[in-house]
Amino acid sequence: MSRNAHADALIAFLNASPTPFHAVQTAADRLSALGAVQLDEKDAWSLKPGQTAFVTRNGSSLVAFRLPADVSRPKFRIAAAHTDSPCLKLKPRSPEPSANYRQWGVEVYGGVLYNSWLDRDLGVAGRVTRMDGGAIRSSLVRNEGKPFRIPQLAIHLDRGVNESGLILNAQRHLQPVLGLVGSGGQGPGGQGPGGQGPLGALAGGRTLEGWLEETLGAPFGSLTFELHLYDTSPAGYGGFDDEFIFSGRLDNLAMSHAALEAFCAEGAGPGSASGAAGTIQVAALFDNEEVGSTSAQGANSNLIQAVLERCLLALGRTREEIMAAMARSHIVSADMAHAIHPNYPEKHEPYHYPLINHGPVIKANASMRYATNAETSALFRGLCAKAAVPFQDFVNRTDLACGTTIGPHVAAALGIPTVDVGNPMLSMHSAREMCGSEDHGMMIRTLREFFRE
Numbered sequence: 211m212s213r214n215a216h217a218d219a220l221i222a223f224l225n226a227s228p229t230p231f232h233a234v235q236t237a238a239d240r241l242s243a244l245g246a247v248q249l250d251e252k253d254a255w256s257l258k259p260g261q262t263a264f265v266t267r268n269g270s271s272l273v274a275f276r277l278p279a280d281v282s283r284p285k286f287r288i289a290a291a292h293t294d295s296p297c298l299k300l301k302p303r304s305p306e307p308s309a310n311y312r313q314w315g316v317e318v319y320g321g322v323l324y325n326s327w328l329d330r331d332l333g334v335a336g337r338v339t340r341m342d343g344g345a346i347r348s349s350l351v352r353n354e355g356k357p358f359r360i361p362q363l364a365i366h367l368d369r370g371v372n373e374s375g376l377i378l379n380a381q382r383h384l385q386p387v388l389g390l391v392g393s394g395g396q397g398p399g400g401q402g403p404g405g406q407g408p409l410g411a412l413a414g415g416r417t418l419e420g421w422l423e424e425t426l427g428a429p430f431g432s433l434t435f436e437l438h439l440y441d442t443s444p445a446g447y448g449g450f451d452d453e454f455i456f457s458g459r460l461d462n463l464a465m466s467h468a469a470l471e472a473f474c475a476e477g478a479g480p481g482s483a484s485g486a487a488g489t490i491q492v493a494a495l496f497d498n499e500e501v502g503s504t505s506a507q508g509a510n511s512n513l514i515q516a517v518l519e520r521c522l523l524a525l526g527r528t529r530e531e532i533m534a535a536m537a538r539s540h541i542v543s544a545d546m547a548h549a550i551h552p553n554y555p556e557k558h559e560p561y562h563y564p565l566i567n568h569g570p571v572i573k574a575n576a577s578m579r580y581a582t583n584a585e586t587s588a589l590f591r592g593l594c595a596k597a598a599v600p601f602q603d604f605v606n607r608t609d610l611a612c613g614t615t616i617g618p619h620v621a622a623a624l625g626i627p628t629v630d631v632g633n634p635m636l637s638m639h640s641a642r643e644m645c646g647s648e649d650h651g652m653m654i655r656t657l658r659e660f661f662r663e
């Protein structure tokens with residue numbers, strides 16, 4: 211086990227991407243550097259065989275595609291993942307101070323493990339928007355400091371916590387602190403009741419409102435935002451032999467990165483498009499999987515269908531030909547999987563538990579919480595064989611409810627056979643997760659084989 215270039219690239223991607231908006235910007239920059247054309251959904255598209263292009267929607271979902279030289283009998287090979295991760299999102303306005311602390315309310319986004327956000331040095335990042343001359347203008351922001359923290363109650367004030375477990379109320383106990391009322395030269399008495407201007411009561415002290423005003427050059431009252439808290443500890447290797455990667459957002463930036471890397475690698479060589487005749491390579495990264503995928507940019511939206519149809523319409527294909535191309539297509543839905551936990555082996559199906567650094571996991575579920583069937587599983591096993599990569603089968607314990615992915619959504623919307631796969635990890639949905647440093651390259655190599663089909 212050791213450090214390797216694929217894991218290095220993943221770590222860089224994770225550190226550049228505290229939110230889905232940043233992940234899509236990072237991916238778009240990478241695609242543009244390779245010469246891919248950014249298309250606008252609002253304009254008509256003109257495309258040529260051999261071209262690589264991408265579309266973003268809401269700044270948080272992205273679909274990239276590469277057209278082959280021969281488009282006489284097209285088919286799609288789609289690697290799909292999601293850009294969002296469970297997190298805490300700031301509410302629009304701050305509450306009144308409590309016990310001289312300045313605080314900010316948060317909402318819970320997705321299936322957050324609450325305890326994992328306690329006692330971490332938290333940064334804030336996301337998208338800030340304002341109206342500018344009748345146009346909507348959005349900017350990405352990121353505070354590089356450690357402005358937020360959710361302090362855990364001392365054990366002396368909660369003596370039973372180790373025996374009874376930690377129970378946190380999302381409204382009361384997850385509210386982070388971001389400073390003291392008195393900081394910046396103002397005494398505790400200076401904070402009046404609500405209704406004061408954002409900078410008024412706290413004049414002189416550094417505030418979130420002031421930081422946003424400085425960064426955007428506009429009054430706080432004119433700004434709307436989607437700001438996420440994130441763990442400022444950088445992603446990096448872990449374990450005595452660097453077997454692991456420790457980071458936030460591995461679910462599912464790891465598979466977003468794998469799909470993107472495989473896509474970019476296939477277009478990097480001479481002659482560009484490396485797929486078989488007619489293969490349109492597609493990397494699709496969707497926001498909002500963690501809250502059910504139903505949004506204008508989620509896997510339940512028309513995003514993927516619109517992009518696939520429009521890329522063939524731009525090549526002069528008829529609707530009949532587009533439907534036939536869909537029927538010739540395949541999807542690999544890549545989302546992280548549960549590795550067996552050494553301290554809780556009983557939580558896993560005793561004959562279908564994935565091991566870290568033992569290769570991609572093929573996920574199946576009788577209730578179709580995963581889209582895999584025998585045929586798509588066989589297809590993926592074949593890809594692993596071509597890539598000389600081992601694979602692992604996963605099914606949940608029969609007495610535990612199964613998670614899900616974007617796979618069933620996209621499969622149902624497009625009617626395209628789909629396999630759900632992912633790399634094994636621990637601490638899924640924690641603010642700080644872990645996975646294997648060897649698995650990442652294995653998934654990328656397998657997805658590259660998929661794009662060559």
Ligand SMILES: [Zn+2]
Nearest residue numbers: 461462545546
């Ligand atoms: Zn996921």
